[in-house]
Amino acid sequence: MIAVINYGAGNLPNAVRALEYVQAPIEVVTDPAAVLAADAVVLPGVGATADTMRSLREMGMDAAIRAVIARGTPFLGICVGMQVLAEQSEEFGLHECLGLVPGTIRRFDQGLKVPQIGWNSVQHDGSALWDGIPNGAEFYFVHSYYLATNDPTLVAGHTEYGLNFPAAIARDNITAVQFHPEKSGQWGLKLLGNWVQGAVVRGQGSAQH
């Protein structure tokens, strides 16, 4: 079972619809125990990192996310679900995030239209997540902040908006995307399907809980 964490994120219903469309065996969960029992975990997100961190802590989800990531459970973060993986965020005052990947969440420069809203092309690393997706394919972004990281090996796909920023990251069992695959048409659905397939394969290879 793939647990989709419900902490009130605005894009949860559409993330669920897209995962259902690619026939992912999902369950929407609010209980950290259900996350701990899942074969894979999806953390959707829209909005601010500070609010999201507060919600996750109040639910005890921060500890559950750390635990499943530490034990190798496939994990997919979407938009703010990616940003909270960073060490810290500068949104509404510097604050700590989950610290599961190196980097800081920073605001796009003045002079750009912020938020970035629309379809932007992603140069990707050709890994299995991107199977069947052309390099440079466009995905739908809505965000004012991005992950600034000095670890290039983390980046699985990158995009230009005033600067070059990570559109997708991958490390061990962690996958996360800044864009909204649930709103990125055919390529978004393909990416979700690829991740689900990879998660199932990984799940079969790991011990049962």
Add this chain to the structure above:
Amino acid sequence: MLTRRIIPCLDVKAGRVVKGISFLNHRDAGDPVQLAAFYNESGADELVFYDITASSDERNIMVEVVENVARQVFIPLTVGGGIRTVDDMYRMLRAGADKVSINTAAVLNPQLIEDGAKRFGSQCIVLSMDARRINEPGQPSQWNVFTHTGRDPRPTGLDAIEWAKRVVDLGAGELVINSMDADGTGAGYDNELLAAISAQVGVPVIASGGAGKPEHLLAALHEGQADAVLAASIFHFGTYTVEAVKEYLANQGIPMRRTPRPL
């Protein structure tokens, strides 16, 4: 590179898509889910559903329309028309809309913009305005905001550019600028109005009203400095396909999302 967006707008009445010429004389042009799927396949970057229904019963049909579309079509959906409260916004967002568009309700109660933005984020709140030129020929350009533009346009006394700045301060994440002078003419967008607003706000500006041919979309993106263009009739009646318009714009050097081929 961030691409410019082409956004077909579908007017929905009692669950069916219609398109008005200058807002009136509605003609039935199809089923919302089928049209959404068709537009998605032809490369539309987003879709706007505008509910022109009057009654609350029919409003419930709109919620079903949004749910049905959101299960089948995975590109951004904006819903406008009849959204007067934060609860109305919530119903549409929960049904599957990514954004809600408000117009008259925001003029009557600007606090609605701020309340919506605080609850759902600015990226969910699209402010749509109907603007009409009020200056005499030869005088400096000036536009006023109107409400109730369907049958009984009412001047608000608000200057369009001042209103645009104010709604962005209140939290609107995108602006749809509809020229009442250009709407329904097929003679092109009001690019002067678009450029005047684009220069004053830091959020995306979406051109609306007046598209008759691909050159008009190009002019809105170039001269009007719009980030996206909304159009209805030229797509609905098959005068031009979204794909053909995007190909034309791409050939003119406008960054466009390539239409994916079905897998």
